[in-house]
Amino acid sequence: MPGIKGPSDYSQEPPRHPSLQINSKVPFNAEPPRSALASSYVTPVDLFYKRNHGPIPLVDDIDRYCVDICGLIRTPKKLYMRDVRMLPKYNVTATLQCAGNRRTAMSKTRKVRGVGWDVSAIGNAVWGGAKLADVLELIGIPKLTCSTQSGGKHVEFVSIDKCKEENGGPYKASIPLSQATNPEADVLLAYEMNEEPLNRDHGYPLRVIVPGVIGARSVKWLDSINIIAEECQGFFMQKDYKMFPPSVDWDNINWSTRRPQMDFPVQSVICSLEDVQSIKPGKVTISGYAVSGGGRGIERVDISIDGGKTWLEASRSQKTGAPYIADHVSSDKWAWVLFEVTVDIPYSTEIVAKAVDSAANVQPENVQDIWNLRGILNTSWHRVQVRVGHSNM
Numbered sequence: 001m002p003g004i005k006g007p008s009d010y011s012q013e014p015p016r017h018p019s020l021q022i023n024s025k026v027p028f029n030a031e032p033p034r035s036a037l038a039s040s041y042v043t044p045v046d047l048f049y050k051r052n053h054g055p056i057p058l059v060d061d062i063d064r065y066c067v068d069i070c071g072l073i074r075t076p077k078k079l080y081m082r083d084v085r086m087l088p089k090y091n092v093t094a095t096l097q098c099a100g101n102r103r104t105a106m107s108k109t110r111k112v113r114g115v116g117w118d119v120s121a122i123g124n125a126v127w128g129g130a131k132l133a134d135v136l137e138l139i140g141i142p143k144l145t146c147s148t149q150s151g152g153k154h155v156e157f158v159s160i161d162k163c164k165e166e167n168g169g170p171y172k173a174s175i176p177l178s179q180a181t182n183p184e185a186d187v188l189l190a191y192e193m194n195e196e197p198l199n200r201d202h203g204y205p206l207r208v209i210v211p212g213v214i215g216a217r218s219v220k221w222l223d224s225i226n227i228i229a230e231e232c233q234g235f236f237m238q239k240d241y242k243m244f245p246p247s248v249d250w251d252n253i254n255w256s257t258r259r260p261q262m263d264f265p266v267q268s269v270i271c272s273l274e275d276v277q278s279i280k281p282g283k284v285t286i287s288g289y290a291v292s293g294g295g296r297g298i299e300r301v302d303i304s305i306d307g308g309k310t311w312l313e314a315s316r317s318q319k320t321g322a323p324y325i326a327d328h329v330s331s332d333k334w335a336w337v338l339f340e341v342t343v344d345i346p347y348s349t350e351i352v353a354k355a356v357d358s359a360a361n362v363q364p365e366n367v368q369d370i371w372n373l374r375g376i377l378n379t380s381w382h383r384v385q386v387r388v389g390h391s392n393m
């Protein structure tokens with residue numbers, strides 16, 4: 001491939017921030033401490049979770065780097081960085097969440113397979129780049145197209161990294177053509193993250209961002225775009241990242257019975273407290289993040305300090321100085337909201353958070369109800385135990 005290559009070993013990995021908690025060294029999978037996460041609306045790049053399935057690709061000649069656009073189209077095209085930069089640039093603030101976020105907690109009720117993540121396999125960034133809808137127009141596919149004349153219905157993104165799950169082949173995924181050609185869906189070919197060029201861990205020089213959808217579809221280190229009739233047949237679309245009921249286990253799984261997961265459901269997490277945390281009796285600030293998929297806003301975040309018997313409402317915010325209103329034009333529709341409430345906690349208890357999105361979807365109470373063998377989409381009520389110590393007792 002011109003200009004970029006996918007190494008087959010881990011000898012050329014980029015430097016990483018020392019405070020990241022490493023869940024797997026090779027491939028590199030790491031998340032920030034939860035306390036760092038909810039302290040800023042836009043997650044700093046070095047603290048943003050890193051989720052990889054192989055060694056990080058290397059660009060040796062950025063001028064020769066290009067994306068092959070091919071498949072069910074009349075004229076294939078080579079898309080160079082200069083072509084991407086010539087298109088109108090959009091900055092989209094969007095939360096990326098790995099479907100495996102909070103997997104470790106799900107594994108506690110019954111073992112699941114996958115990288116163990118705490119609550120920080122998520123981050124919110126300002127992604128800068130061209131809209132995929134504009135790129136596809138360059139090759140003759142108009143906006144809001146469901147199907148091309150030659151039967152193309154899906155857009156496949158293929159990377160250059162070497163993944164074990166693909167038997168050494170590249171990571172790939174697809175989205176429907178209708179979403180790819182809809183300018184309102186804000187699907188980007190991004191070359192910037194937080195107004196800096198993407199770094200190697202996050203997909204330099206060019207990655208896909210599919211807002212509101214599980215992170216697995218936002219393919220990094222883009223090598224080709226294929227217009228295809230059926231959804232991508234790769235491992236991560238067909239044999240992974242699908243939601244199964246608790247009755248399905250490794251001895252009775254039939255992957256073809258379920259659809260690849262796309263939008264993520266409503267989620268919220270308390271970041272200001274570890275589980276378990278010792279505190280002094282008195283006022284405690286409970287803060288964290290809440291987010292929903294599909295561009296749905298957060299209508300409410302409820303906090304309980306008695307294990308879920310009674311609730312109070314937390315305040316929500318995105319940008320300082322502007323009130324957050326779910327689904328309002330002034331809100332970042334693809335981004336998380338931070339929540340906060342200060343309460344008096346006189347005794348040891350369980351603190352719980354649950355969010356409600358703008359479609360009135362609520363997080364499920366029990367993790368058992370949504371347990372699945374791959375441990376994806378743990379969006380059950382987030383609980384932390386606090387032990388209150390009375391120093392004068």
Ligand SMILES: Nc1nc2c(c(=O)[nH]1)N[C@H]1C(S)=C(S)[C@@H](COP(=O)(O)O)O[C@H]1N2
Nearest residue numbers: 049050051052053098159171215216219220
């Ligand atoms: N090429 C490539 N793209 C990829 C992956 C990968 O391993 N290779 N991982 C996916 C998954 S599962 C997630 S959650 C996000 C993580 O993006 P980040 O590392 O920038 O946080 O990238 C997605 N895109």
Ligand SMILES: [Mo]
Nearest residue numbers: 098099215216
């Ligand atoms: Mo992921």
